[in-house]
Each structure stands twice: as C-alpha cells, then as structure tokens.
Amino acid sequence: MLTQLMNHLRDxxxxxxxxxxxxxxxxxxxxxxxxxxxxxxxxxxxxxEVLHQEQDDWQSAIARDYLTSRSGSExxxxxxSRVLVDRYAGVAEKGIPTILVLAATAPLLGLLGTVTGMVDxxxxxxxxxxxxxxxxxxxxxQALITTQSGLIVAVPGMVVGGLLYRRASKLKAKMExxxxxxxxxxxxxxxxx
Numbered sequence: 001m002l003t004q005l006m007n008h009l010r011d012x013x014x015x016x017x018x019x020x021x022x023x024x025x026x027x028x029x030x031x032x033x034x035x036x037x038x039x040x041x042x043x044x045x046x047x048x049e050v051l052h053q054e055q056d057d058w059q060s061a062i063a064r065d066y067l068t069s070r071s072g073s074e075x076x077x078x079x080x081s082r083v084l085v086d087r088y089a090g091v092a093e094k095g096i097p098t099i100l101v102l103a104a105t106a107p108l109l110g111l112l113g114t115v116t117g118m119v120d121x122x123x124x125x126x127x128x129x130x131x132x133x134x135x136x137x138x139x140x141x142q143a144l145i146t147t148q149s150g151l152i153v154a155v156p157g158m159v160v161g162g163l164l165y166r167r168a169s170k171l172k173a174k175m176e177x178x179x180x181x182x183x184x185x186x187x188x189x190x191x192x193x
Contacts, residue, residue, distance in 0.1 A: 012145035015113035023153045026102040030160050033095050037167050047181035063182045081179045089172035096165050103157030110150020117143030
C-alpha cells in the first residue's frame, strides 16, 4: 500500500509536493483550532459561578472586562457588551479563514498539475506523434492525479473549515448569552444597593 502511494505521488509530478505540504499545513491548523474551540466550549459555568469564583478562562475575562468598563448607561453598556463579544469571538474565529483559504487553494494547485501534465502530453505528441503511448499516458496520468489530489485535500478541508466556523459562531452566541446574564446580575446588585 505504501508502495502504491509512493508511486501515485511520483506519477503526479512536482506539483504533488506543494499539494502535500498544503495538506499538512491545513490539517495541522484544523487540529489546533479544533482543540482550541473544544477547550473554549467545554468550559461551561453560569454567570453566578464566574462572579463568585474567577478563573483564567474566557468567561472570567469577559465578565471582568464588562464589569470594569460599564458606564451605567443602558445604551453604552449594550454597545460595550457587543464590542466585548466581538473581541472574544474574534479570537475564537481566528485561523478559520486561513483553513478555508488553504482548502480552496488545493484544487487550484491540482489544476496547475493538470495543465503541466497536459503540456507534457502535447510535447510528447509533438515529438513522437501518437505512437508513444507510454509518454502520453504519463502526461495524462499526471494531469488526473494532481486534480484528484487537489480535490481530496479541498473537499474535507472545506467541510471541516465550515464546521469549525459553525462551532465558533455557536461560541459567540454563548458569549452573548453569558454576558447578558452577567449584565442582569450586575443590574440586580445595583438595584438592591
């Protein structure tokens, strides 16, 4: 099987190297972002728990920033909560566009390999006519293998990138709900005082 894979990579030509490197970078970023999002989403505490026990997580950080920056004006505090949610959600979404760009680049590299393979095929035709079947098959094989490889990298990359983006959006919605809870608790304490 490893021999078949090595032959497949060799038959794809020089374009297979950038496609392979792109695939490694893409899946490394996917792994890092998935782990980061998992850590952010798995920490679930209520606003009351966060206000009583501060820890080193996004919930404590966003609650602390909100409580220290509040103005007392309802409109300004609503705007402040939006800005804070955008700031912390931006950190969660960071890197996902890069994953999507890498996934979108893979088929373009595959297309480059297709063009290269077809140019090689036409050079064989120009040199030997259609009598060199082995030369023709090598060029066509290179064209098809690079296209296939680009798509094999791109399709799962786009799907996983979309899933990560969706998870980050859900985290943003959780941040909004959490900050709303912090806001209600803070307003309740002020009303009692």
